[in-house]
Amino acid sequence: MFGLKPDLCSVPMPETHYGVDDYAKSTARWCPGCGGHSILSSVQKICKEKQYVPEKTVFVSGIGCSSRFPHYMGTYGFHGLHGRAFPVASGIKFRRPDLNVFVITGDGDCCSIGAGHWVHAVRYNMKMVVLLFDNSIYGLTKKQTSPTSAIGTVSNTHPKGSVLPPINPIQTTLGISNASFVAQTTDWNPAHMYATIRKAADHPGFAFVRIVQRCPIFMKDLYADKAADPDSVILLSHENGINLDPAIAKTFKRVIEHDPSDIHKAREYAELRDGIPVGLFYQNTENPCYDDYGAHNLGMTVAEKTQALEELLDKYMN
Amino acid sequence: MENQIIEPSGLRPMGTRKNSKVVDQTVVEIVSDSGEGAQKCGQSLGSISAKMGNGVWTVEIIPAEIQPPARSREGASGIRVRIGSKKVTNMGNHANLVVALNEQVLYGRLAQDAYKEGTVLLIENKWANHELEHIRNQYAEAITEFKAQGLDVREIPMETECLKLVRDAQKGKNMWVLGMLCGIYGRDMERAEEQVRGIFRKKSEKIISSNLELLSAGYDWALNNLEFNYEIPAMKLDVDQVVMNGNEAMSFGTMAAGIELCSMYPITPATSVSHHLAENFEKVGGIVHQAEDEIAAIGFAIGASYAGKTALTVTSGPGLALKTEFIGLAVMAEIPLVIINVQRGGPSTGLPTKVEQSDMLAAIYGETGDAPKIVFAAATIEECFHFVILARKLAETFRTPVMLLSDTNLATGVQPFPRPKINSEWFASPIDQSAWKEGVGAFQWSAETGISKRPIPGQKGGMYTLTGLAHDEKSRVAYDPDINQRSAEHRSRKMAAFQQTLKRPAINGDAEGDLLLVGWGSTLGAIEEAVAKAQEEGLKVSSIHLRFLLPLEPGLKDIFSRFKKVVTVELNYSDKVGDPMITSENRRYSQLAWYLRAHTLTDVDCFSNVFGQPMSPAKVLQFIQNEVKK
Ligand SMILES: Cc1ncc(C[n+]2csc(CCOP(=O)(O)OP(=O)(O)O)c2C)c(N)n1
Numbered sequence: 001m002f003g004l005k006p007d008l009c010s011v012p013m014p015e016t017h018y019g020v021d022d023y024a025k026s027t028a029r030w031c032p033g034c035g036g037h038s039i040l041s042s043v044q045k046i047c048k049e050k051q052y053v054p055e056k057t058v059f060v061s062g063i064g065c066s067s068r069f070p071h072y073m074g075t076y077g078f079h080g081l082h083g084r085a086f087p088v089a090s091g092i093k094f095r096r097p098d099l100n101v102f103v104i105t106g107d108g109d110c111c112s113i114g115a116g117h118w119v120h121a122v123r124y125n126m127k128m129v130v131l132l133f134d135n136s137i138y139g140l141t142k143k144q145t146s147p148t149s150a151i152g153t154v155s156n157t158h159p160k161g162s163v164l165p166p167i168n169p170i171q172t173t174l175g176i177s178n179a180s181f182v183a184q185t186t187d188w189n190p191a192h193m194y195a196t197i198r199k200a201a202d203h204p205g206f207a208f209v210r211i212v213q214r215c216p217i218f219m220k221d222l223y224a225d226k227a228a229d230p231d232s233v234i235l236l237s238h239e240n241g242i243n244l245d246p247a248i249a250k251t252f253k254r255v256i257e258h259d260p261s262d263i264h265k266a267r268e269y270a271e272l273r274d275g276i277p278v279g280l281f282y283q284n285t286e287n288p289c290y291d292d293y294g295a296h297n298l299g300m301t302v303a304e305k306t307q308a309l310e311e312l313l314d315k316y317m318n
Numbered sequence: 319m320e321n322q323i324i325e326p327s328g329l330r331p332m333g334t335r336k337n338s339k340v341v342d343q344t345v346v347e348i349v350s351d352s353g354e355g356a357q358k359c360g361q362s363l364g365s366i367s368a369k370m371g372n373g374v375w376t377v378e379i380i381p382a383e384i385q386p387p388a389r390s391r392e393g394a395s396g397i398r399v400r401i402g403s404k405k406v407t408n409m410g411n412h413a414n415l416v417v418a419l420n421e422q423v424l425y426g427r428l429a430q431d432a433y434k435e436g437t438v439l440l441i442e443n444k445w446a447n448h449e450l451e452h453i454r455n456q457y458a459e460a461i462t463e464f465k466a467q468g469l470d471v472r473e474i475p476m477e478t479e480c481l482k483l484v485r486d487a488q489k490g491k492n493m494w495v496l497g498m499l500c501g502i503y504g505r506d507m508e509r510a511e512e513q514v515r516g517i518f519r520k521k522s523e524k525i526i527s528s529n530l531e532l533l534s535a536g537y538d539w540a541l542n543n544l545e546f547n548y549e550i551p552a553m554k555l556d557v558d559q560v561v562m563n564g565n566e567a568m569s570f571g572t573m574a575a576g577i578e579l580c581s582m583y584p585i586t587p588a589t590s591v592s593h594h595l596a597e598n599f600e601k602v603g604g605i606v607h608q609a610e611d612e613i614a615a616i617g618f619a620i621g622a623s624y625a626g627k628t629a630l631t632v633t634s635g636p637g638l639a640l641k642t643e644f645i646g647l648a649v650m651a652e653i654p655l656v657i658i659n660v661q662r663g664g665p666s667t668g669l670p671t672k673v674e675q676s677d678m679l680a681a682i683y684g685e686t687g688d689a690p691k692i693v694f695a696a697a698t699i700e701e702c703f704h705f706v707i708l709a710r711k712l713a714e715t716f717r718t719p720v721m722l723l724s725d726t727n728l729a730t731g732v733q734p735f736p737r738p739k740i741n742s743e744w745f746a747s748p749i750d751q752s753a754w755k756e757g758v759g760a761f762q763w764s765a766e767t768g769i770s771k772r773p774i775p776g777q778k779g780g781m782y783t784l785t786g787l788a789h790d791e792k793s794r795v796a797y798d799p800d801i802n803q804r805s806a807e808h809r810s811r812k813m814a815a816f817q818q819t820l821k822r823p824a825i826n827g828d829a830e831g832d833l834l835l836v837g838w839g840s841t842l843g844a845i846e847e848a849v850a851k852a853q854e855e856g857l858k859v860s861s862i863h864l865r866f867l868l869p870l871e872p873g874l875k876d877i878f879s880r881f882k883k884v885v886t887v888e889l890n891y892s893d894k895v896g897d898p899m900i901t902s903e904n905r906r907y908s909q910l911a912w913y914l915r916a917h918t919l920t921d922v923d924c925f926s927n928v929f930g931q932p933m934s935p936a937k938v939l940q941f942i943q944n945e946v947k948k
């Protein structure tokens with residue numbers, strides 16, 4: 001009963017100190033100017049700060065340019081199927097609470113083919129950081145309309161412009177029951193992006209971060225002026241929000257004070273159209289986490305299992 | 319509301335058994351509208367019999383809807399129970415006796431050729447005096463018709479007898495019928511009482527005693543009012559036995575394999591595996607995850623497997639179709655995984671509650687690209703237990719998904735088998751968290767066997783990114799086409815390496831002759847019973863039964879070459895030459911026949927159908943007789 005619990009995988013805290021290089025692998029093969037590069041360095045920096053043990057960390061992705069991300073990390077990685085990163089990541093975490101799990105997904109991956117899993121993953125609220133690389137286009141397959149493309153987007157599937165309004169990933173996530181952390185940032189403000197992902201990594205549940213991302217090849221003009229114009233973003237600021245260096249915070253011209261425990265205001269601000277709201281929309285650390293259920297009966301010994309099974313078989317005896 | 323007893327009598331069965339006829343086997347059916355408890359009644363009869371040492375096989379008769387309209391011909395719900403002195407391996411042929419709670423449900427079974435001349439029909443007679451004229455007429459017509467068809471019709475006052483004991487005969491009539499059948503077949507009433515107490519264990523003592531009264535009354539009524547009764551002598555049991563259906567056996571197998579996760583989405587007839595697990599799994603350190611769909615179910619299982627806990631996903635036809643992309647990934651990235659497919663009728667939604675063996679080729683070839691994986695099929699309920707344990711072992715040894723096939727007949731059939739003695743070696747070993755050997759790739763394929771060892775997250779130095787893209791030994795994305803050829807060779811070589819460890823299938827009968835039948839899956843019992851009869855008649859017929867489908871067991875071509883004719887017996891579709899448009903050139907063969915023809919270059923023929931019914935020994939015997947005479 002009190003014997004060795006082999007599957008708890010408790011490895012003693014390492015004495016090693018990990019540097020940024022410990023989280024890097026091969027050179028990223030994204031296009032020059034792709035937002036992916038700056039996200040990658042932010043994430044590696046956070047891994048270092050959190051001193052995640054590389055072998056205890058798994059980056060799970062789907063398929064897309066963004067989903068190549070795990071190949072560039074020095075941790076374990078799972079580059080799986082288009083749209084299916086969430087179930088895989090949830091399955092990894094379910095019986096391995098000792099692993100740090102990240103999900104890297106694209107706007108097509110998450111909001112189109114994987115939309116069903118997205119809804120349920122939010123509801124499972126398992127501890128993992130989710131980074132939605134939203135470039136409003138299908139990158140890897142060369143410029144098709146994405147569910148987050150603005151209406152009128154000219155693409156190879158809609159040469160005359162797309163005809164439907166886009167999904168709002170923040171509003172959608174806020175609408176799913178048991179949502180517990182919803183934040184937004186942009187790839188052209190590395191300091192804000194870093195602070196946002198950092199906050200997500202500290203969250204004890206499913207931390208959803210949409211990163212508004214530039215695609216210099218297929219959506220060259222989409223954020224070109226926005227990235228240069230400080231008026232194009234609106235900072236959601238609060239003492240319980242994203243921790244920004246005051247010097248950085250000062251660079252934002254438009255600021256709204258928003259308490260991230262207020263889901264109604266969060267939903268209101270998710271609809272802001274005259275600028276890109278960035279910051280923490282909503283956080284709730286009290287929501288039930290499905291991984292607690294998943295781990296509740298870990299560590300039974302073979303002797304315990306055998307005894308329980310023999311007792312069950314007794315009930316089926318002749 | 320509780321179904322209270324009006325006149326508690328407290329009597330135990332009194333009737334004495336006289337002039338019992340001894341039979342070595344019998345087939346009983348109970349048919350009714352849904353919700354009348356016919357299945358509970360039949361399962362109980364089966365259990366009591368198994369506990370007495372009789373061989374038993376049950377087949378559920380399930381309508382497609384939960385509550386189809388009452389008294390409808392298609393709505394028949396019920397069960398067939400075959401009881402024998404020896405081990406029973408299949409549903410048998412025509413029923414010897416059928417209990418019907420109304421006359422309409424019987425038509426469907428008659429159309430399915432379930433009865434023969436002389437089959438005794440014990441039918442509820444309350445319809446003869448029903449307040450509605452058209453029902454009285456329907457009943458009268460049916461009785462005339464059943465008699466004309468040769469059934470030995472006995473009209474039984476079931477409702478009237480039950481109403482002597484309870485206010486609502488609808489609740490409890492099945493227990494009265496169980497008592498009646500116990501009387502007819504000389505079942506041990508102590509075991510019967512135990513059974514009834516078990517069924518109602520969560521109910522009040524009042525309800526239990528009310529049902530026990532009905533049981534006794536049915537028993538007495540049979541002995542006092544029917545001129546026939548039987549003995550079915552039982553075997554002396556020298557080993558402990560357990561009684562369960564195939565899905566329960568698969569659930570037990572999962573637990574005994576040390577699998578910790580069953581990730582599923584509900585689908586008939588696979589779901590009850592997860593029901594049984596949901597009830598018991600947590601006591602042995604496991605959990606059922608009900609996913610949002612079948613794709614997520616297998617993805618979740620794959621995640622757990624990747625993280626070192628080889629998982630199970632269980633499904634049926636339409637669900638298997640959805641899982642194919644992930645199965646391909648598991649093959650490509652060499653992720654151990656157990657997939658159970660409890661086959662039902664197809665394609666599409668097909669016949670959800672009926673048996674078919676039509677997924678064999680989908681199981682073997684269902685993925686795009688070349689995706690070899692181990693595929694095997696259970697042929698008995700006992701194998702449903704042991705094969706799950708084997709499946710996990712094979713999945714981990716060969717670093718591959720393993721597909722285990724079952725079907726509705728095994729899933730819902732109840733049979734006793736020797737009680738397994740839980741072996742600690744069956745359980746998965748604790749996951750390896752030791753440091754990974756430096757320099758070894760995540761796919762360091764052995765040139766000999768294609769097998770490689772996999773790093774598990776947590777293993778220091780083993781960090782790799784698993785990918786469904788073509789990849790080299792170090793799991794690096796392959797930009798060189800040679801790597802794709804080489805990795806495909808290694809994945810295929812694993813199947814060959816496993817095949818080298820398999821034994822030739824055992825031949826049931828002589829190793830040469832006029833006809834060899836080849837079966838797979840749940841048809842084993844029917845085929846072997848038919849072959850035994852044919853051999854008694856002096857026909858030179860033998861059979862083999864395959865368990866492994868990919869890779870195939872060795873020696874098949876050699877075995878086939880010693881028979882004048884080789885024919886598969888299967889529950890899947892094949893064309894018949896002579897039907898409109900069908901020629902020997904365009905004819906589509908049944909699945910195993912097709913596969914064996916390609917594999918052995920032997921002119922393998924097939925005997926197959928998709929009536930949704932289990933194969934009966936009589937049909938196989940008739941086929942053998944025709945075939946050998948030809
Ligand atoms: C089942 C399936 N369908 C389609 C594809 C082709 N495909 C690959 S990536 C992709 C879209 C990628 O867009 P997004 O998710 O936005 O990622 P990005 O490349 O923009 O980062 C598509 C359609 C696929 N790999 N699998």
Ligand SMILES: [Mg+2]
Pocket residue numbers: 064106107108133134135136137138139146
């Ligand atoms: Mg995109």
